[in-house]
Amino acid sequence: DIQMTQSPSSLSASVGDRVTITCRASESISRYLNWYQQKPGKAPKVLIYATSSLQSGVPSRFSGSGSGTDFTLTISSLQPEDFATYYCQQSYSILPITFGQGTRLEI
Amino acid sequence: EVHLVESGGGLVQPGRSLRLSCAASGFTFADYAMHWVRQAPGKGLEWVSGISSNSRTIDYADSVKGRFTISRDNAKKSLYLEMDSLRAEDTALYYCVKDRGSSWYFFDYWGQGTPVTISS
Numbered sequence: 001d002i003q004m005t006q007s008p009s010s011l012s013a014s015v016g017d018r019v020t021i022t023c024r025a026s027e028s029i030s031r032y033l034n035w036y037q038q039k040p041g042k043a044p045k046v047l048i049y050a051t052s053s054l055q056s057g058v059p060s061r062f063s064g065s066g067s068g069t070d071f072t073l074t075i076s077s078l079q080p081e082d083f084a085t086y087y088c089q090q091s092y093s094i095l096p097i098t099f100g101q102g103t104r105l106e107i
Numbered sequence: 108e109v110h111l112v113e114s115g116g117g118l119v120q121p122g123r124s125l126r127l128s129c130a131a132s133g134f135t136f137a138d139y140a141m142h143w144v145r146q147a148p149g150k151g152l153e154w155v156s157g158i159s160s161n162s163r164t165i166d167y168a169d170s171v172k173g174r175f176t177i178s179r180d181n182a183k184k185s186l187y188l189e190m191d192s193l194r195a196e197d198t199a200l201y202y203c204v205k206d207r208g209s210s211w212y213f214f215d216y217w218g219q220g221t222p223v224t225i226s227s
Contacts, residue, residue, distance in 0.1 A: 001169065034213040036152075043202060043217035044152065055215070087152055091211040096166055097142070097154040 002026050002090050006100035013078055013105065021073045021103045023088035028068045032092040035064055035073045038102075039084045047086075048073060083107055109133040109216045111203045116221030119193055127221060129186040129203030134216075137181035140164075140206035142214065143188050145199035145223075155201070156188065160209040171197075193225045 003026040013019050023033065031051040036044040046055045048064035051071060061076040075082055088100040115127040127143070142157040156167045156177040165177055176189040186203055200220040207215045 036214070038152075043219060044214075045217070046213055046215055049207070049213040085151075089152075089154075089213070091213060096168055097157065097211060099152045099154060102151040 001096050002029060002092065002098055004088055004090055004098050004100040006086075006088055006103050008103060009101065010104040010106065012107070014107070015078050015080055017078045019075045019078055019105065021086055021088075021105075023066075023071045023073070023100050025069045025071075025090055029090045029092040031067050032090055033064070033066065033071045034089045034091060035062075036087045036089060037082075037084045038087065044087065078105075109205065111205060111216060111218035113201065113203045113218045113221035116201060116223045118224045118226065120227050121194060121225055123193055124189070124191045125193060125223060127188040127190065127201055127203075127223075129218060131184045131186065131203075131205070134205070136179075136184040138209060140208060140210050140212075141179060141186045142204040142206060143177065143186075144202045144204050144214070144217075145197075146202070146220075147196075147199040150199075153199070157206070157211060158186070164210055190223070193223075195225050197223060198225045199223060 005024045007022045033051045035048040038044040047058050047062050052064045063074045086103045110132045112130045140159045143155040158165050158177045174192045178187045202220045203218040204214045205216040
């Protein structure tokens with residue numbers, strides 16, 4: 001199975017900061033990489049799909065980039081509602097889907 | 108509006124079985140792949156199983172392969188997960204999740220989850 005490794009595992013930042021979270025796949029997944037945000041007690045929601053496509057309704061301060069094995073999620077200017085846990089997920093071909101271990105973004 | 112409502116969770120002894128159900132509404136169920144994703148207390152997300160829109164493609168995480176069976180009834184707009192030989196490590200909140208595609212693409216809607224606790 002493809003292993004997904006996120007870094008950092010946790011991150012402290014302030015409102016207005018620019019933040020980047022990295023996700024690395026154990027083998028190439030082309031651009032089949034998605035990002036989710038989860039707040040405590042809530043189901044996850046998709047932010048970015050296919051590496052860089054912004055899901056409808058998601059603020060434009062979220063962006064994604066990468067290809068092959070290395071991907072990033074960037075939040076251009078942190079807002080109070082962005083403090084959450086973020087997960088990357090690969091959906092390459094019909095291999096088992098796997099998630100990264102998560103990045104907890106704290107104030 | 109898309110709604111996914113899970114049911115069937117509960118407290119079960121190790122080695123026993125449990126069947127989860129997910130009732131879908133607000134979209135054409137037969138057009139989309141569906142998945143089960145779980146989250147153990149305080150842990151990250153783990154994809155459990157997925158089934159394509161026409162049920163021709165089914166896959167499982169290695170951790171549940173041979174013990175869990177996913178199925179769907181497009182006429183009833185329902186997704187199921189039959190869980191056998193349950194273990195303590197299967198304790199988690201189980202989410203029913205809709206895929207954006209007919210096969211694997213990305214997860215665009217999630218249910219609120221049904222809790223499963225495996226304990227004697």
